[in-house]
Amino acid sequence: MTTESPAVVDLQAQQQVHEPLLVIDAHKAEQQYWRDLWAYRELAAFLAWRDILVRYKQTAMGIAWAVVRPLLLMLVGTFIFEKVLRQPSVGDVPYAILVYCGVLPWQFFGDSLTASSNSLVANANMISKIYFPRLLLPLSKLVVSCVDFVLSFCVLGLLMAWYGFAPSANIVFLPLFVLLGAATAFAAGQILAALNVKYRDVMYVVPFIVQFGAYMSSVFFSSDRIPEQYRAIYSLNPMVSVIDGFRWCVLGPVSSLYWPGIVSAVLVVVALLIGGAVYFRKTERTFADVI
Amino acid sequence: MSDTVIHAEAVSKRYIIRHNRLSHLTLRDSLSAGVKRLLGRGGSAQQEEFWALRDVSFAVERGSRIGIIGRNGAGKSTLLKVLSRITPPTEGRITIKGRVASLLEVGTGFHPDLTGRENIYMNGAILGMKRHEIRAKFDEIVAFAEVDRFLDTPVKRYSSGMFVRLAFAVAAHLEPEILIVDEVLAVGDAEFQKKCLGKMHDVSTGEGRTVFFVSHNMAAIENLCTHAIYMTRGKVTKVGPARDVVDLYVRKGGSTDLANARAVGAVFELMRVRAGTPEGAPLTPLKPAIIELQFRSTRAISDASAHVLFEDLNGSPVFGLDSCDFVARTGLAANESATLRFNVASLPLQPGPYRVRLWLKSQGEHLIWEVPDIFDVTVEAASVYGGRAIERQYHGTAAAVVTASLERQMEVAA
Numbered sequence: 001m002t003t004e005s006p007a008v009v010d011l012q013a014q015q016q017v018h019e020p021l022l023v024i025d026a027h028k029a030e031q032q033y034w035r036d037l038w039a040y041r042e043l044a045a046f047l048a049w050r051d052i053l054v055r056y057k058q059t060a061m062g063i064a065w066a067v068v069r070p071l072l073l074m075l076v077g078t079f080i081f082e083k084v085l086r087q088p089s090v091g092d093v094p095y096a097i098l099v100y101c102g103v104l105p106w107q108f109f110g111d112s113l114t115a116s117s118n119s120l121v122a123n124a125n126m127i128s129k130i131y132f133p134r135l136l137l138p139l140s141k142l143v144v145s146c147v148d149f150v151l152s153f154c155v156l157g158l159l160m161a162w163y164g165f166a167p168s169a170n171i172v173f174l175p176l177f178v179l180l181g182a183a184t185a186f187a188a189g190q191i192l193a194a195l196n197v198k199y200r201d202v203m204y205v206v207p208f209i210v211q212f213g214a215y216m217s218s219v220f221f222s223s224d225r226i227p228e229q230y231r232a233i234y235s236l237n238p239m240v241s242v243i244d245g246f247r248w249c250v251l252g253p254v255s256s257l258y259w260p261g262i263v264s265a266v267l268v269v270v271a272l273l274i275g276g277a278v279y280f281r282k283t284e285r286t287f288a289d290v291i
Numbered sequence: 292m293s294d295t296v297i298h299a300e301a302v303s304k305r306y307i308i309r310h311n312r313l314s315h316l317t318l319r320d321s322l323s324a325g326v327k328r329l330l331g332r333g334g335s336a337q338q339e340e341f342w343a344l345r346d347v348s349f350a351v352e353r354g355s356r357i358g359i360i361g362r363n364g365a366g367k368s369t370l371l372k373v374l375s376r377i378t379p380p381t382e383g384r385i386t387i388k389g390r391v392a393s394l395l396e397v398g399t400g401f402h403p404d405l406t407g408r409e410n411i412y413m414n415g416a417i418l419g420m421k422r423h424e425i426r427a428k429f430d431e432i433v434a435f436a437e438v439d440r441f442l443d444t445p446v447k448r449y450s451s452g453m454f455v456r457l458a459f460a461v462a463a464h465l466e467p468e469i470l471i472v473d474e475v476l477a478v479g480d481a482e483f484q485k486k487c488l489g490k491m492h493d494v495s496t497g498e499g500r501t502v503f504f505v506s507h508n509m510a511a512i513e514n515l516c517t518h519a520i521y522m523t524r525g526k527v528t529k530v531g532p533a534r535d536v537v538d539l540y541v542r543k544g545g546s547t548d549l550a551n552a553r554a555v556g557a558v559f560e561l562m563r564v565r566a567g568t569p570e571g572a573p574l575t576p577l578k579p580a581i582i583e584l585q586f587r588s589t590r591a592i593s594d595a596s597a598h599v600l601f602e603d604l605n606g607s608p609v610f611g612l613d614s615c616d617f618v619a620r621t622g623l624a625a626n627e628s629a630t631l632r633f634n635v636a637s638l639p640l641q642p643g644p645y646r647v648r649l650w651l652k653s654q655g656e657h658l659i660w661e662v663p664d665i666f667d668v669t670v671e672a673a674s675v676y677g678g679r680a681i682e683r684q685y686h687g688t689a690a691a692v693v694t695a696s697l698e699r700q701m702e703v704a705a
Contacts, residue, residue: 024376024385026303046416050402050409057404129399130417131376131391288378289306 033281037133044136048143051115055144066148067155070107074100077220087221090247091254094163100156101247102219105177108149109185109239110210115141116189117206120197124291134284135277138189142182149178156250168252177245180269184238187272194280197291218243224256235261238269295388296469296501297351297374302383304344304369304525339557341663343369344380345525351518353468356495356502358516358533360509360540364665366525367505371395371471374503389468389501392418396473398458403447407438407457410446414461428464435490436460456483463490470494471503488515507604509537524664556660559595559651561586562628566647566668569634574670576681576692580638582612586651587628592658595621597631598650601640601668609645609690615654641683641692642672 022032030036056062074096081087082095089095116138120127123137160167196202214220217239226234234240241262247255344366351357359367372378374385375393400417401410411432415425433439436456438449446454462472472491492515494500506512512519512533519536521529529536563585567573574580582599600611612633614621621629649662672680675692683689 020388020390022376022387022391024373024380024387026380026382026384030376040419042422043416043419046413050405050413053409054402054404125396126400126417128377129396131393132417132419285379288372 033133037135040132040136043132044140044143047136047140048147051140051144052147063151066151070100070103070152071155073103073107077103081220087225090222090224090251093251093254094165097156097159097163097165098222098247098251099220100159101250102217102243104149104152104156105181105242105246106214106217106219106239107152108145108178109181109242110213111148112142112145112182112185113189113192114206114210115144116186117192117196117202119189120193120287121200121203121291127291128288134287135190135280138186138193141189142186145185146182160250167250170249170252172249174246174249177242177249180238180245180265181242183269183273184242184265187269187276190280191272191276194276194283194287197283197287213237213239216240222247222255223258223261231258232260232264235264236268238265241265294353295350296353297349297388298386299347299349299374300384302344302347302370302373302380302385303342304366304373304378305381306341306343308339308341342525344373347383347522347525347527349520349527349530351501351503353501354495354499355518356491356504356516358512358519358536359503359505359522360507360512360519360536361522361528362665362667364524364663365522367522368395368473369525370522371473371503371505375471387469390419391469391471392462392465392467393471394418394459394462394473395471397455401446401454401458404445406445407442407449410457411461414458415465418462418465419467420465424466432457432460432464435463435486452483459483459487463487463494466498467500469501469503473505474507484511491515509540513537556651556662558590558592558656558658559586559588559660561649561651561662563630564647564649564666566666574638574640574668575673576640576642576670576675577637577694578673580635581632582635582647583630583632584649585628585630587626588623590625592623592653592656593620594653594655595623595629596652596654598652599633600648600650602646602648603690604644604646606646607690609640637694638670639691639693640670641681641686641690642670643683644669645690 020032024030056065059065061068077099078096081099082089087095089098119137119141120134126132127134192202192206216234216237218226223231223234223240223244235258241258242265244255244258245262248257347366347370359370361367369378371393372395373380374387375391375395377393377395398414400414402413405413411429412422412425415428416422420428433442436453436459438453438457441449441453446457449457462470470491488511491502491504495502502515504512504516516533518531519533520527521536521540529539561584563583565581565583567581568575568578569581584597584599586595586597588595596614598611598613598615601609603609612635614631614633621631623629645668647666647668649666650659651662652659672682674680676695676697681692
């Protein structure tokens with residue numbers, strides 16, 4: 001085919017300079033994927049922004065839900081574990097603060113995991129009509145959970161002021177453990193999201209993980225209560241180390257760090273991140289056909 | 292120097308279709324089928340390969356406007372999806388020079404709870420625009436869509452016309468080198484369609500962009516496109532100047548002779564379909580019509596039946612015929628072929644194009660096979676009541692035509 005209008009030809013020279021060349025090959029993976037992921041970073045921000053704008057529309061309490069949920073969970077956890085089961089706290093830390101320091105990272109993890117594992121299916125329409133690196137969807141959900149996390153973190157500040165409990169200097173290391181928690185949630189979320197495209201069973205599995213995982217991650221009690229012989233196996237769950245680390249940062253040395261657990265958590269998370277990304281990339285090409 | 296911006300080499304796309312058995316199986320049946328499948332014997336869902344695209348090759352030069360035409364199911368939309376990187380080809384290779392933006396659906400990513408303003412940013416980002424690009428084009432988009440008074444209203448309160456205008460406006464102000472547009476304009480009103488076609492023409496001639504455009508509207512293709520690709524069942528039938536290709540399509544697609552129709556399913560094979568008058572003339576309003584299908588089955592079936600459904604171009608069903616509703620039962624031996632002919636006493640359709648969908652089925656075998664091809668038929672214009680030839684557009688595009696006569700009674704005013 002040829003162009004018919006001579007005016008078109010004049011424009012070639014200036015246009016050719018910055019033109020990307022795209023090759024779609026049936027047998028080769030796309031080379032520009034990671035570059036695209038970077039190029040589409042604004043879309044991730046927009047998707048997160050959309051979710052934040054929309055999520056509390058038509059609710060009476062609005063954004064307050066972000067702080068009410070962890071507070072309620074903390075109250076119930078404190079009542080059951082301190083008053084009923086008579087679990088001791090660590091040092092002189094009020095039990096409510098001990099529990100809230102567990103609830104905070106756990107809720108961040110649970111929310112991210114739930115939202116990111118549903119992110120592909122919930123946006124099925126976009127996936128079948130528009131090209132973009134699909135990894136953006138679970139990523140944007142992580143951003144949304146971060147906003148809630150910041151809000152409920154402010155509540156921790158209020159809670160500590162109420163009990164007159166000063167945070168320890170370890171708090172400067174807090175971002176590292178938040179990062180580990182986010183990486184855990186994202187690593188698991190991307191795998192579950194990709195699986196969910198084909199097997200909707202995932203939708204039933206995730207609430208189960210979030211509900212029972214809390215008891216397997218020391219949310220309502222200190223990890224020191226775990227018998228020594230089970231500690232190594234128990235710490236294979238990366239969220240145990242995230243929560244322990246969180247407490248260590250906020251409550252100070254009264255809450256001990258279990259180093260073998262932290263090392264194994266980092267290894268598990270890195271393996272999940274890499275393995276998950278490989279699986280995601282492999283199945284991503286067929287999302288539009290399967291979803 | 293040749294300036295090819297898109298080069299497709301032998302692109303094919305395969306889908307695997309699973310034929311589900313009839314859904315009124317009991318839970319016990321599905322459980323036992325599941326167990327059998329687990330044990331690895333029998334009961335498995337029937338699979339069938341379907342090539343939505345087969346060896347599609349073409350080259351497109353900068354600044355051309357390419358129309359893609361073909362019947363439903365010809366692979367037009369699949370081709371656009373492969374070009375837009377939504378789904379990968381099974382075979383072949385495409386090289387594209389320049390940024391691609393595709394508009395396969397109006398308003399993808401629009402959120403009903405967000406306002407017009409918010410959705411412009413959201414949709415722009417989804418289509419690949421940067422924030423500063425959207426900001427720079429914002430006023431132009433609003434003016435084009437004519438929604439300035441409703442910018443801060445959630446789009447769920449928009450009329451469908453406003454919604455479409457806003458969505459197209461965002462897409463039209465993209466600045467990709469290659470713009471891919473599926474049949475999205477069918478939803479707007481005539482005036483807005485004209486405006487959109489004009490806009491696509493402008494971006495192509497004025498700014499040297501390449502436009503891909505799928506439509507069933509031949510007039511639009513002829514007006515807008517420099518070239519066209521005519522596709523039939525996943526293959527390219529003809530590539531060339533738009534006018535020539537449209538001519539060929541109209542000649543072929545408009546005919547009522549479907550004698551070469553042939554489609555193969557896992558059990559059934561459709562060998563021939565015919566729709567016309569008993570004398571073999573094209574379908575005519577209120578005249579006798581026959582719809583005839585010849586098919587066979589790879590295995591013995593005691594109660595083969597066929598369902599025929601006429602739809603108008605919007606996909607609304609107009610009427611259907613099901614051989615189960617008649618007395619006869621059709622038993623078929625393996626590889627025996629049967630011909631079913633529906634005799635319609637008086638065809639109740641206005642002149643114009645229709646689509647025919649077919650199903651072959653067996654209650655006893657729990658089998659329904661939808662023939663993947665959809666057939667186009669045209670009902671000829673004719674004078675039905677003795678006066679002028681009737682036309683669908685005179686009747687508010689109603690599909691039906693009825694037997695009627697007109698009586699007149701005149702009185703002289705006192």
